[in-house]
Amino acid sequence: MVGILATVFAALAALLHVYIFVMESVQWTQPKIWKRFGVADQAAAEITKPMAYNQGFYNLFLAIGVVIGIVLFYAGGGIALVLFALGSMVAAALVLVTTGLKYVRPALIQGMLPLIAFVLFPFA
Incomplete structure (x- = not known):
């Protein structure tokens, strides 16, 4: 069960990060997207587009x-890769918090699913 x-939590974390990819790399210059990320205006969205793409x-x-x-885990392999990727997602969320208190909510959204999966996987 664990x-x-x-x-499930790992897959949801992966789906969320694919969604973030789409917003940053594909839809970045759409007003509803750059506003969601706190970008001031269309000109700033254009300037930051290469950074967001990356x-x-x-x-x-x-x-x-x-x-x-x-x-690989379900094929009988180790859990190292899934833990590394989940841990990297959590670490990125922690870095986001260091950029200011207004980023606590986005960091929680970005980091909670992978954190839960990271904690559960060793018991799987």
Whole structure:
């Protein structure tokens, strides 16, 4: 049962990070997206587009790491990859908090699913 819960939370974390990838790397210059990220205006969104594009791919790669880690885990492999990817997601959320208190909510959204999965996986 714990393995199923760990997998569900890990998969949800991966899906969330794919969604973040889409927002940052594909939809960044849409007003509803850059406003969500606290960007001041369209000009600033255009200026920060290359940074957001790059950052989005980091999120995608973490999601891919979680998915491959889950597959390897159920194929009888170790849990190192899934724990590394989940831990990296949690660490990124912690770094986000260090940028200011207004980022606590986004950090919780970004970090809670992988944290729960990270805690559960060793018991799976």
